[in-house]
Amino acid sequence: xxxxxxxxxxxxxxxxxxxxxxxxxxxxxxxxxxxxxxxxxxxxxxxxxxxxxxxxxxxxxxxxxxxxxxxxxxxxxxxxxxxxxxxxxxxxxxxxxxxxxxxxxxxxxxxxxxxxxxxxxxxxxxxxxxxxxxxxxxxxxxxxxxxxxx
Amino acid sequence: xxxxxxxxxxxxxxxxxxxxxxxxxxxxxxxxxxxxxxxxxxxxxxxxxxxxxxxxxxxxxxxxxxxxxxxxxxxxxxxxxxxxxxxxxxxxxxxxxxxxxxxxxxx
Numbered sequence: 179x180x181x182x183x184x185x186x187x188x189x190x191x192x193x194x195x196x197x198x199x200x201x202x203x204x205x206x207x208x209x210x211x212x213x214x215x216x217x218x219x220x221x222x223x224x225x226x227x228x229x230x231x232x233x234x235x236x237x238x239x240x241x242x243x244x245x246x247x248x249x250x251x252x253x254x255x256x257x258x259x260x261x262x263x264x265x266x267x268x269x270x271x272x273x274x275x276x277x278x279x280x281x282x283x284x285x286x287x288x289x290x291x292x293x294x295x296x297x298x299x300x301x302x303x304x305x306x307x308x309x310x311x312x313x314x315x316x317x318x319x320x321x322x323x324x325x326x327x328x
Numbered sequence: 329x330x331x332x333x334x335x336x337x338x339x340x341x342x343x344x345x346x347x348x349x350x351x352x353x354x355x356x357x358x359x360x361x362x363x364x365x366x367x368x369x370x371x372x373x374x375x376x377x378x379x380x381x382x383x384x385x386x387x388x389x390x391x392x393x394x395x396x397x398x399x400x401x402x403x404x405x406x407x408x409x410x411x412x413x414x415x416x417x418x419x420x421x422x423x424x425x426x427x428x429x430x431x432x433x434x435x
Binding site for chain 1 (some may be wrong): 338353
């Protein structure tokens with residue numbers, strides 16, 4: 179079981195140019211749609227924003243982890259955006275964010291134990307300062323994958 | 329000292345595991361033995377054994393929801409915080425655990 183199984187080249191975007199939170203979420207959600215992880219951007223975003231209202235998803239160190247369970251998720255996955263500039267975000271350390279990891283998880287996860295397990299291992303990595311440092315410095319998709327998989 | 333704990337967040341996808349990683353790293357860095365059970369969407373993982381709980385000097389609960397099997401920790405010294413605290417200031421949290429234990433020993 180490898181974390182790389184949950185990472186997809188097509189849902190990783192470095193040098194992103196989002197100006198605000200909404201831009202960033204839209205861009206990443208569209209990547210999830212194009213790669214068939216979700217079925218509808220608008221409805222998926224509603225569920226993501228429902229979680230945003232419950233508390234900060236900026237975990238400090240310029241990282242945000244918007245997530246929520248949604249009926250509009252077909253397959254468990256993540257979209258990762260490394261933004262060129264810091265954008266405002268509700269965060270634990272009061273700073274903005276540059277690295278955004280958007281989680282796609284369905285409400286019904288029957289038969290998805292394996293994917294959920296990998297996702298939990300992936301989430302764990304986000305608690306590691308070295309991983310975060312490498313992630314934020316990523317220039318290319320390959321760098322993002324290396325940050326998580328080394 | 330020996331620390332055990334449980335992490336559980338609202339959705340059970342992200343904060344639970346980030347809190348686990350941060351607490352375990354901070355605990356080890358400070359020279360303690362630490363094991364954190366996670367209760368998330370996938371269920372309970374890294375489940376604490378009754379021996380681990382019995383031997384623990386202190387219990388840290390980083391939780392935004394009700395913990396399953398809380399009765400296992402009855403009679404133990406427990407620090408309870410939201411997952412946010414474990415994610416934001418894991419080192420401070422471990423320090424607090426050290427202080428609480430010191431107070432207990434001084435009594």
